[in-house]
Amino acid sequence: xxxxxxxxxxxxxxxxxxxxxxxxxxxxxxxxxxxxxxxxxxxxxxxxxxxxxxxxxxxxxxxxxxxxxxxxxxxxxxxxxxxxxxxxxx
Amino acid sequence: xxxxxxxxxxxxxxxxxxxxxxxxxxxxxxxxxxxxxxxxxxxxxxxxxxxxxxxxxxxxxxxxxxxxxxxxxxxxxxxxxxxxxxxxxxxxxxxxxxxxxxxxxxxxxxxxxxxxxxxxxxxxxxxxxxxxxxxxxxxxxxxxxxxxxx
Numbered sequence: 352x353x354x355x356x357x358x359x360x361x362x363x364x365x366x367x368x369x370x371x372x373x374x375x376x377x378x379x380x381x382x383x384x385x386x387x388x389x390x391x392x393x394x395x396x397x398x399x400x401x402x403x404x405x406x407x408x409x410x411x412x413x414x415x416x417x418x419x420x421x422x423x424x425x426x427x428x429x430x431x432x433x434x435x436x437x438x439x440x441x
Numbered sequence: 442x443x444x445x446x447x448x449x450x451x452x453x454x455x456x457x458x459x460x461x462x463x464x465x466x467x468x469x470x471x472x473x474x475x476x477x478x479x480x481x482x483x484x485x486x487x488x489x490x491x492x493x494x495x496x497x498x499x500x501x502x503x504x505x506x507x508x509x510x511x512x513x514x515x516x517x518x519x520x521x522x523x524x525x526x527x528x529x530x531x532x533x534x535x536x537x538x539x540x541x542x543x544x545x546x547x548x549x550x551x552x553x554x555x556x557x558x559x560x561x562x563x564x565x566x567x568x569x570x571x572x573x574x575x576x577x578x579x580x581x582x583x584x585x586x587x588x589x590x591x
Contacts, residue, residue: 440565
């Protein structure tokens with residue numbers, strides 16, 4: 352188990368075309384940078400470029416700790432947040 | 442163990458999975474299986490091969506949850522769901538769903554429900570190689586409608 356400062360970080364994952372467009376599969380945010388999904392999205396949009404393009408998209412699904420959530424969900428330090436496009440398996 | 446959920450790169454053997462489904466289910470007179478395969482065309486374009494990405498951890502949990510929902514709705518014995526990931530070619534198997542039940546109707550409904558829910562909820566993404574380059578497959582509205590009928 353992570354302790355101390357690392358426990359406070361939020362792991363943010365990106366999948367499929369989002370991962371490709373952003374050129375990275377995960378980033379870490381400190382808990383102070385995020386209280387909700389909306390705040391995380393705003394933080395990512397403010398980075399401009401591809402981040403602004405991807406996170407302004409309406410077709411964006413989000414999971415917290417591997418469960419689908421709506422964008423008004425709150426986030427705590429240690430959470431794993433994932434952003435991805437609509438799924439196409441099967 | 443009555444539910445088997447596997448996500449793997451290697452191929453599966455439908456025969457082996459049917460053998461597993463048949464063990465200790467002597468009270469089940471119905472066994473329904475579905476296999477989803479890579480086809481050579483999609484949305485008007487030729488497809489050469491496919492890359493399947495997934496969210497490890499969440500995908501397994503999601504499939505387990507779908508199997509639990511099927512059990513809550515119908516009387517089923519065993520459930521097997523296998524989904525492949527990674528590089529796949531034309532005709533390759535992608536997904537296997539197998540359900541046993543005392544009666545055929547429950548087995549048919551449960552297997553269709555599992556596929557319909559997998560299509561709209563499970564975090565897997567397909568990327569196709571076509572003559573015009575590669576593209577991520579877009580989710581279909583029709584899949585949403587199919588799942589809503591349950």
